[in-house]
Structure formats: structure tokens, C-alpha cells
Amino acid sequence: MIQSNIDNISEKQWTELSKCNTANFFQSKVALHFFESVGTEVFTFALEKDKEIVVFLSGIIQKEKGVKAGLTSRAIIYGGPIISENAEEKNVLEVLAYTVSYLKKKAIYVEMRNLNDYGDYKEVFKKAGFEYVPHLNFHLDCEDEAVMRKRMSSSKLRQVKKSLKQGAEIKEAQDQKEIEAYYAILENLYKTKVKTPLPNLDYFIRMWKDKVAKFFLVIYKEEVLGGIVCPVLDNKVIYEWFVCGKDGAYKNIYPSILATWAAMDYAVKNDIPRFDFMGAGKPDQDYGVREFKSKFGGEQVEHGRFLNVTQPLLYKVGKTAVKILKSI
Template sequence: MTNTQTIHTNINSISSEQWDKLLDFGSANFFQTKKAFQFFKSVGLEPFIFAIEQEKQITLLITGIIQKEKGIKAAFTSRAIIYGGPILSKKANEQDILELLKIMISHLKNKGIYIEIRNLNNYSNYKNIFEKAGFEYLPHLNFHLDCKDEQTMRKRMSSSKLRQIKKSIKTGAEIIEAQSIEEIKAYYAILHDLYTTKVKTPLPDLDFFIKMWKDDIAKFLLVHYKEEIIGGIVCPIFQNKTIYEWFVCGKDGQYKDVYPSILATWAAMEYAHTNKIEYFDFMGAGKPNEDYGVREFKSKFGGDLVEHGRFIYISQPLLYKVGKTAVKILKKT
């Protein structure tokens, strides 16, 4: 660090103008915005921020949240999650990145079992820097879909998915934007059932989603059929660049010729094209060496398969090992 640089670990020391200017760089994403930071704080999560200022400009920024389950499980489930990865300006050099990573580790290593950076962009050119700081690279897949041209979008989709979308609409299903708390509750009930019976990982509570809708943090695109909400998708949007699939669900297999999860995914794609949003980010497609049904589902929508991976720093190896074993057991029950 030079004398002209300042390290920030508090959101109040960074101006909105400084932060917004940094969002013009290609590594920026919704989850690294001030709006996302403030939302996470408003719902009772513990967000964190680390940044470098040089000549009154923020050149490097990392922000994320501490996640943990409630009660006695907190000590065994606490982890620091950085959605998207750091924002790197052209002035962010190797020394600065390495130093900020070390500062972040020093602040967070006692707050959680591990620190995980879930990359939404390609950080392969910086892989050696993360490894020098003590992070391990884990391969992880994702799909990015170009939404600029609807005709091209349709051509790249599987014919079966196109037929199912057409059937759903012809049968009477429609895509709507959420207009009431009752609709959010109906959507959440479906999502909660999915996470309880199949996904088997922690899900934020209902208030998290209501607050998200009230504060316009994300678009709630719902599938409506016969006076009922039967599915939907929650999509944060970053500028006019990217729409994200954060949570998606549907009462699949319960209605003849209606495919709510497929229609919900299409809803985000159609919304992106209509509103001139360039890309749809599917927010993950599992590990490349493991079978993953969700990846097979997502692959049918015509996106490009990418491997931007994740970086993980394990601060408490024993608890991390116990936690991994517990998750595997939970998902099998």
C-alpha cells in the first residue's frame, strides 16, 4: 500500500458517487451494489465491505454477507459469502488485490467457518493472486444467456421447452408481476416446499422476500393460472446489463399442459429482452464432475455454459469438514 491509498471497511466512508462510478467496470454485478448492501442489512443480515481508495477513487471493492442458521446451529453454519466476486478497476494491481484479500481474511476468519467467493464473471487472470492469499479454486458451472435478440433466443432453446411454454400459455397460464403481499406469500409457500423437500438447504424467511418486493430489490415474475399463483422467479437486475435468477419454483406436474418452472424461467428471459437487458445469469449450474438435474434443466434454455468457479478460504477446517458431511446426510434424507 502506498501513502496515497486508503483502506475502507465501513460503508459510511465511501460516497455513493465513488461507488456508482466503480459499477461501470465489467466485473461489477448487482450483489456488489450499495442497494444490495443496504437491503441485506435491513433484513438483519451482517454485510461487510472492504475497499481501496486511491486519489479519491475506489479502485477495488469486495462486499458480502455473513450467513448462518439461527439458534444453536449458528456456530456450526456461519460463513462469509461474497456473491459475484470483487469489483476491479483498471487501477487495481496485483499487490492491491492481494493486500485487500489478506485484510478481508483477517477481519472475517473468526466470524465464520469459511469465506466463499461465488464468481459471476471470469477471474481466471487473478487466480494466482487468490491462491497467494490462501484461497482454493473450486470449479463451478453457470449459464449466461444473451437476451438481446428474441428470435435468436428462441432458436437456441430446445424445441421441447418452446412447446411447453406455448402449451402453458394456450392452456391459460400467464406471467404477471407481483402486485400484493398475498401473491408473495403464495409464491413463497411453493418455494419453501421445494427447499424443504428437494433442495434441502437453508432458505430466507418470508419477511426477507416481502421486504425485497416492497423495496423493489428484485422483480417478482409470477405464473398465474386459474386464480392461483403456481410458480415464479425472483430476479434482481443490474443496470441494463444483467438479470439474475435468484429463486425460482413451480408446482410442476400438477396441471395438465402447464409447466410453471419453465414458464417462470421464460418470464425472466422475455422480461430481459423487452426491457433491453443484455444478459440472463442463471446463478449457478453445479460442479462439473457431479450429476446435477438443475444443470440439465437450465441447459435447455440456450445459454452458454461457463466455468467461472468459486474461491474458498477455510478458516476452521474441522468444522468445515463436519459441516460438509452434515449437508450430504441432510440431502439424502
């Protein structure tokens, strides 16, 4: 039977889920409680067999406010579902079918943004109406600092050293004013370059206060020049969720590079074996961010995304609107 109340999942079952190869932070109890706490609509489906949760899937429904809501409502399953080794194909198919049935009137499309390898389940997803969409990412091995440095681009490593020598510092956020300063830089980045919706300031303040993620900031002359927001999964993986920097503000200070280095350095010092860059674009499209991320020495992987369009006409209209907004 499929259940939708995470309060019915025991601590032992959560622990077992975290040990699965497809476990990720965004399918954790911490992440779900955070999304609910900031008013995001959350959905959760778990299939139990012999007292074990063999398939777990959760996500959020995102939409813009007002008249745009109908054209922008989408169901995003960050990270992809957790699938136990004891799950049968029929179990996975049952949860996927239930998910689509539940969401078909709530969202224009359902998208799984995979952070792990689901290659063995492609056919199951296809049977459930999901199309595989190629999408790249980088996974960086952080187990050995010397090896990590060696794999990193010499120019990027040099820029890290220059920034630190010049007096730039990396530290964890200590007060709300620092979060506000970081957010101002991030908001400007999204308005001028990224051009996709960004959660409001309260979202980040709540994330910081509740210790949902690490906030590493780049400080120079007592000014916040950038930073990175990094959730951590059970000291197994650290994720680059949001990152920004006021590059070019000062000579020989490289905030964006230093912010990324902050997560890498934290991983090494805290025995976290993997740094997940959380996306590097589509393989058939030029993407400057992918070029930037590739310089840090990670392995390029293609775990892709799974897409199920529940309302084709609205999806087409919405997709066209997004392209227009990004081109402005």
C-alpha cells in the first residue's frame, strides 16, 4: 500500500532509506520539513513491503503568483526517488503511476531532476509515461585533498590562493545581516543572468536559522562578496544548491571561485566523500556554467531527468513564455 504521511515512517526506516544508492538530501525528512515550513506544497509517496520502505518519492509544487500560476505550475522531484535494492519493477511502476495520477490536475508537468544513476530503471519510467531528457552534472571526489587539488584547473587553484593571500576569508554565516547581504548578490544574479524564479529572502533566512544547509560566505574588508548554500546528506554528499559572487569588484579577489572552494574544503576537512554540483546543463547546448564547473576537477556524469507532461497544451505555452522571458 502507498502511504503519503511521512510521520508514519519510522526512524529505522528513514535510516535504511539513507543507505540506498539513490538516497539524496532532497528526499530526506529534513528537506521535506523545511519545504513545508516555508509554505511550499509538498507531496510524498512511500511503498512499504515487509516493513521496509522500498520506494520513496517526494517533491514540491512550484508556481508563480497571480494569473501566471496556471501556466507555471510544475511538480519538481529534486534528486529523484529513493529505490531500495529490494524493490521490484512493479513496486517502482506502482509509485510512479500513483504520482502521475495524483499530480495530473495539479501541475502542467512532473520533472525528476536526478542526482544519482537511474539507468537500470529507464524502461520502468518509460512505462509510466516519463521521457528521459539528457542532463549533465559533475561529481567531485573529496576523499583526498592532494588528489582533489591536482585534478583542479591550475588557473582556478591559483585564483583561490590569490584571493586568500589578498585577504579574502571564508566563513560560515553568523547573523541575519550576512544572509541578507548574500541574498542581495544572489538576487541580482538571478535577475540579470539566470532569469528563473528565486525563492524570497525569508526562505533563505529560515533555511539558515533551522540549519537545513551550510552557508559559506566570502568576506573581504568586512564585506560579503558572495557565498554558497550547501545541504549535506549524512556526511556522504555535500551539494551546491545556490552560489554567487561579486566577481570583478576587487583585484585578485575571485568570490565565485572561492565560494565553490569553500564547499570543497569543508568536504575534505569533514570526511564527506562527494561534492555534487547539482547540474551542468544539456549536453547539446553551450552552457557557460558547465565550463566554469568543469574547472574544479569533478567527473562529468549524465544522470538526466525524467519528464512527464500532464497537460501538453499548457506546457507548450508555458515553455514558450519562459524562453521569451529569458531572452529579455
